[in-house]
Amino acid sequence: MKILLTGFEPFGGETINPSFEAIKQLPDCIGSAEIIKVQLPVSFESSGPVLTEALETYQPDAVICVGQAGGYSGIAVERVAVNLRDATAADNCGIAPEDQPVIAGGPDAYFSSLPVKEITAALKHHGIPASVSNSAGTYVCNNVMYTLLHLIRSRNLPIQGGFIHVPYSMEQAAHKTSSVPSMALEHMTKGLELAIDVLIHPN
């Protein structure tokens, strides 16, 4: 089994992005599964093509895209991606689309094909705060999640795919002037391992 994990480069003035930092600490194999790690740009235009190329190159059995959700208290397993780009801040290429589709002509939304409830339950069972989220926003994270699910559905690929949001890391939170929730990177990595374990050993 081959599982692709993607994280993002830093954005919004941050010097790290906990999504890729957490992924980097994953082992290269978990049980019988090979773990492939790819960093995506925080770009509406190029994040989709980079993801698409990774799918074509590695032909994974499952894909978990991961992003930073500053202000969240726990790990959020996303349930829905919408066909919408609507940014209040520019991406790393200076682009801030408003009310644009991710894929012109695509359906309004796709549900994740990951077992979001099972993943959430596994994390909580192991002491990692987690919940199912019903909105991945309308920024680059949602753009990647929609692109992934559109690829899977439109090409009828035998891939389980979805998106997970992680909070700020402790280091990020410690350097802010106002109080925000956070999670240690090692616990994010542990959470991703547990999610992968759910995919390897489905109920």
Added chain:
Amino acid sequence: MKILLTGFEPFGGETINPSFEAIKQLPDCIGSAEIIKVQLPVSFESSGPVLTEALETYQPDAVICVGQAGGYSGIAVERVAVNLRDATAADNCGIAPEDQPVIAGGPDAYFSSLPVKEITAALKHHGIPASVSNSAGTYVCNNVMYTLLHLIRSRNLPIQGGFIHVPYSMEQAAHKTSSVPSMALEHMTKGLELAIDVLIHPN
């Protein structure tokens, strides 16, 4: 140098109290300092006497009382204790005083005699979210903090003393139905070690 750390027993339906769990993991010596660990009851009536007895028994050079502040995102170094018991929920003995003083005739409040800014800065510098807080509430935590500072001031004891609040542990947060901030116990323990280090090596 002898430093007394106090934490609390569980209360409010929780099965653990992260304040004492974090303290239990501290080593018995940090540098040249001996660390003494005492668990206090969540009781308006008996928490003060137990603390007083510990001070008389161990005669510490510094005292850090620690309590749980459910809902906080980081470690809160308390700056003020008020002469007030005002509970919205009963303590572990079933007592819920309203608008009562901690010490009849005592001053309205005492400032902490810990270096609260230095401790906060040390924690943040090491990647542990922390802030100075201006209210320890009016429950048993404040009761203990006020009792400690009243003892120090009224007996003119050569003791640095104050109170630190810790968030829910990850395990506590993971088992709640709504999303709340949390911190891993090992990072709370690390935070307390850093606070102790500030006391051992003052600027």
Added chain:
Amino acid sequence: MKILLTGFEPFGGETINPSFEAIKQLPDCIGSAEIIKVQLPVSFESSGPVLTEALETYQPDAVICVGQAGGYSGIAVERVAVNLRDATAADNCGIAPEDQPVIAGGPDAYFSSLPVKEITAALKHHGIPASVSNSAGTYVCNNVMYTLLHLIRSRNLPIQGGFIHVPYSMEQAAHKTSSVPSMALEHMTKGLELAIDVLIHPN
């Protein structure tokens, strides 16, 4: 022009539901538009049929369904309804579906056909806190919004339709033990009038 406004009966232990209280205070005519007011049950099973019957009876040109979003600070103009019933608490009929579709075989989601950005801007311009929301949840509110949009799309009806969430009323918030944001009912009514005005006078 005929505009249908729906609100809900109380639920979750509340004695009022601000959504229908706000609607009741609307005038029967706004400019040239006739305002029709219907209360919906907080029921996964019967809310859809009651809404469908109202559409067939009144044949409105536009429909704004309104619901309570306890904890919100302002008026939330919903952008997306998902084909999902997933309740953590029972509805007023004692039903708490998990992971069920609203309409079996329906698409994963529908975007609102209201001008959500124009409505939000109009409210803010008139001093009423408002924002576009990307999730109407997975409870009865979302159930009604999805049902409405499915009716419109599947029957190809010439109707603008969508959903607006209102915060707790001040009276509701005043009687809670913890602090929650709220809005006076008259300002919710004002907000709905402004939304209606956007529909009557499109840019």
Added chain:
Amino acid sequence: MKILLTGFEPFGGETINPSFEAIKQLPDCIGSAEIIKVQLPVSFESSGPVLTEALETYQPDAVICVGQAGGYSGIAVERVAVNLRDATAADNCGIAPEDQPVIAGGPDAYFSSLPVKEITAALKHHGIPASVSNSAGTYVCNNVMYTLLHLIRSRNLPIQGGFIHVPYSMEQAAHKTSSVPSMALEHMTKGLELAIDVLIHPN
């Protein structure tokens, strides 16, 4: 009976300060009580002298100082003022003191001499979200509250005095990019009338 109400000028980039806007709308007499309205500068140095002069000029029987607490959901009746100036942002004169006392040699804190619980209960009873707060911060609001209570106590004046914080007005919240709680100015004014009524008609 003569009651002095003080509010503040705008600060922190805001164009209004809801505290004085709400006071301006109070009638000049409430029952048998004369209402005196004074605006204070957002200045650590001059707010105290302006307040002191107002007390000497008008010789009121009661004083309610009011300030803005951006982010609060309801009206907060402050219980404690601390002898501390500790600003993270400059006041309107460009001054940002750190760890300075309000009054050198003054006690660490004073409790409000207003009936804070009765005022809070009256507001809630009339549908205005309110709570007792245990910290007025360490900015100019606390500076004014401490100055007031120090004047009353040190001069042994027969004055009831304290501080009330109000949330952002709806207009302020409507123009922010992120969602924050708010209250309409007329409800703040209503809340202050209710507080005054408690002073006029004590239980």
